[in-house]
Amino acid sequence: MNKPLPPASTSELMTRVNDIAGLTLGEIAASYAFNTPENLLREKGWIGQLIEYVLGATAASKPEPDFEHLGIELKTLPISYSGKPLETTYVSITPLTNLHGVTWQNSVVKKKLSHVLWLPILSERDLAPTDRIIGNGFLWQPSTLQEAQLKKDWEELTEMIALGNIEQINGHFGQVLQLRPKAANSKALTQAIGPNGKEIMTLPRGYYLKTEFTRQILAEQFGAG
DNA sequence: CCGTGATCATTT
DNA sequence: AAATGATCACGG
Numbered sequence: 305m306n307k308p309l310p311p312a313s314t315s316e317l318m319t320r321v322n323d324i325a326g327l328t329l330g331e332i333a334a335s336y337a338f339n340t341p342e343n344l345l346r347e348k349g350w351i352g353q354l355i356e357y358v359l360g361a362t363a364a365s366k367p368e369p370d371f372e373h374l375g376i377e378l379k380t381l382p383i384s385y386s387g388k389p390l391e392t393t394y395v396s397i398t399p400l401t402n403l404h405g406v407t408w409q410n411s412v413v414k415k416k417l418s419h420v421l422w423l424p425i426l427s428e429r430d431l432a433p434t435d436r437i438i439g440n441g442f443l444w445q446p447s448t449l450q451e452a453q454l455k456k457d458w459e460e461l462t463e464m465i466a467l468g469n470i471e472q473i474n475g476h477f478g479q480v481l482q483l484r485p486k487a488a489n490s491k492a493l494t495q496a497i498g499p500n501g502k503e504i505m506t507l508p509r510g511y512y513l514k515t516e517f518t519r520q521i522l523a524e525q526f527g528a529g
Numbered sequence: 530c531c532g533t534g535a536t537c538a539t540t541t
Numbered sequence: 542a543a544a545t546g547a548t549c550a551c552g553g
Binding site: 344345346347348349350353364365366392474475476482484485487488489490507514515 | 543544545546547548549550551552553
Binding site: 344345347348349350351352353356364365366367370380382390391392393394396397427429486487488492493494508510 | 530531532533534535536537
């Protein structure tokens with residue numbers, strides 16, 4: 305099977321999304337000769353990469369929306385049998401230096417989350433990757449309230465980073481957006497601002513959406529209860 | 530090392 | 542069980 309081309313329009317993209325709903329990852333992987341691992345221990349991003357391929361995403365490994373010409377970011381969302389998110393959702397790497405002039409409006413987080421294609425995947429751990437089931441994908445843009453929540457957390461976290469307090473931040477900061485390590489391992493280091501503006505080296509961090517936030521997005525789309 | 534794709538594993 | 546911290550693969 306040839307590599308899928310980028311969808312020409314949003315409606316074509318959503319047609320493809322609807323076409324794969326209900327299929328297992330094993331079924332679509334077989335269609336595209338995509339290797340399927342026994343587990344995700346060593347290929348944690350496999351599901352996202354498979355879906356990107358099948359839908360014709362273009363911006364792999366680039367800090368751009370997955371569908372550049374459509375301005376849409378693709379996020380797979382692992383869900384439980386009861387339809388709740390199983391994991392937080394990675395958004396982007398966290399800038400730790402050169403924060404002068406950075407605002408919510410021009411932030412990478414706002415840019416990334418401005419238009420998202422959520423694709424729930426029934427992904428309980430007792431299901432092998434090949435047996436996991438693709439759900440109903442949908443387009444989403446943050447509501448006024450959601451954006452206000454994101455903005456508040458982002459501004460608080462960014463201020464702490466800019467004031468040299470990165471080492472005080474842990475995963476419990478933020479109502480909907482949190483900061484957590486995002487690195488190869490705990491020995492990876494990157495430059496950051498320390499106390500008194502002194503340069504320090506610290507673990508690279510990423511922005512993540514908490515599960516309660518994505519649970520609400522699913523509830524709005526599919527109905528609570 | 531950075532940034533993409535995330536989930537695993539341990540702690541609470 | 543849920544939340545936080547640690548980790549895996551890959552292209553550049």
